[in-house]
Amino acid sequence: MFEGIEFLNKEFFWLLLALPLAVLWYILKHKKQTAELKISSLKGFKITNSWLPKLKHLLFVLRLVALALLIMALARPQTVDVSTKTKTTRGIDIVMAIDVSASMLAKDLSPNRLEALKKVAAEFIKGRPNDRIGLVEYAGESYTKTPITSDKAIVIRSLKSIQYNNIIEGGTAIGMGLATSVNRLKDSKATSKVIILLTDGVNNSGFIDPKIASELAVEYDIKTYTIGLGTNGMALSPVRILPNGSFQYGRIQVEIDEELLKEIANVTGGxxxxxxxxxxxxxxxxxxxxxxxxxxxxxxxxxxxEKYRSLVILAGLLLIIELLLRFTIFRSFV
Structure with a gap:
């Protein structure tokens, strides 16, 4: 009955404590309000069974129920219909620049650096439903894998398809990867533009200096977060390609140009x-x-x-019924 109904003035429910007191008062006073006649014998009197005296208590019940309804009306029951409207401001445009050089197949992360990155990056993309995201691949050169888009399904499919291949020139062109990412974001109208650049090596190829690329990012107000990927010390990494096309692995020293990555991040505010x-x-x-x-x-x-009106009307009807019964059928005071 009261599902979905809230009471604005709950303090009025304390008045319900008066109802048991009213019942007690009625029980104690009822006998005093009834006339008594003491006689020695009922012989000679015609005895009839009437149902009216038994229903006399109904008058008090009606008044009590009416009082309870009025108290509930004072508590001001109401239903609240809440509707929401979400407004998303211009979100963030993000480009993830991913190193796909052969060293990304090193096994210091499980199962290797590239697959570990793809798994984590996919979860990151799923957690950004209101942003546009693009992908850039780079090794010795760079290219756009996916332009910035709000279609996360396309971005995730593109991310899963990233793998090492020998079509891209070998090496690690950090400056090229950063410059291509800046080029994808420079015309963006988003309130915030971000590059997440990941590498596991040092800048050893490409014709764009990373510092020049970072200055371009500053010019277009693009923040860059840089990530150096790889364990400290030695890592099981590809050292050469066997005649059957598979890699031969060996333990080599992990070298990451952390000073360069720190400088790029600091200059761009990342x-x-x-x-x-x-x-x-x-x-x-x-x-x-x-x-x-x-x-x-x-x-x-x-x-x-507001829901109190129906309670007041019902209470009024009960009081009217009580008065009609009192002055017609019962013709007595309670």
Missing amino acids: KYFRATDNRKLEEIYDEINKLEKTEIEEFKFYNYE
Whole structure:
């Protein structure tokens, strides 16, 4: 009966405590309000069974119920219909620049650096429903894998298809990867533009200096988060390609140009991170996710509908019925 109903003035329910007191008063006073006649014998009197005296208590019940309904009406029952409207401001445009050089097949992350990155990056993309995201691949050269788009399904499919191939020139062109990412974002109208650049090596190829690329990012107000991927020390990495096309692995020293990555991040207003294992990589993307928040405004509209009127009307009807019975059928005071 009261599902979905809220009471605005709940303090009036304390008045319900008066109802048991009224019942007690009625019980104590009832006998005094009834005339008594003491006689020695009922012989000679015609005895009839009437149902009216038994129904006399109904008058008090009607008055009591009416009082309870009035108290509930004072508590002001109402239903609230809440509708919401969400307004998302211009979100963040993000380009993820991913190193796809052969060293990304190193096994210091499980199963290797590239697959570990793809798994974590996919979760990051799923957690940014209001942003546009694009992908850039780079090794010795760079190209756009996916332009910035709000279609996350396309971005995730493209991400899953990323793998090492020998079509791209070998090496690590950090400047090229950064410059291509800047080019994808420079005309963006988003309130915030972000590049997440990941590499596991040093800049050893490409014709664009990373510092020049970072200056371009500053010019277009693009923040860059850089991630150095690889364990400290030695890692099981590809050292040569066998005649059957598979890689021969050997333990080689992990070399990451952390000073360069820190400089790029600092100049552009971003932050540098070092991921030495799978767990650390997940934590880095979680932190970037927290640092780059899209503003969402939620408007709530409340429609209140008062429900006390029906209670007052019902209470009034009960009191009228009680008065009619009192002055017609019963013709007595209670």
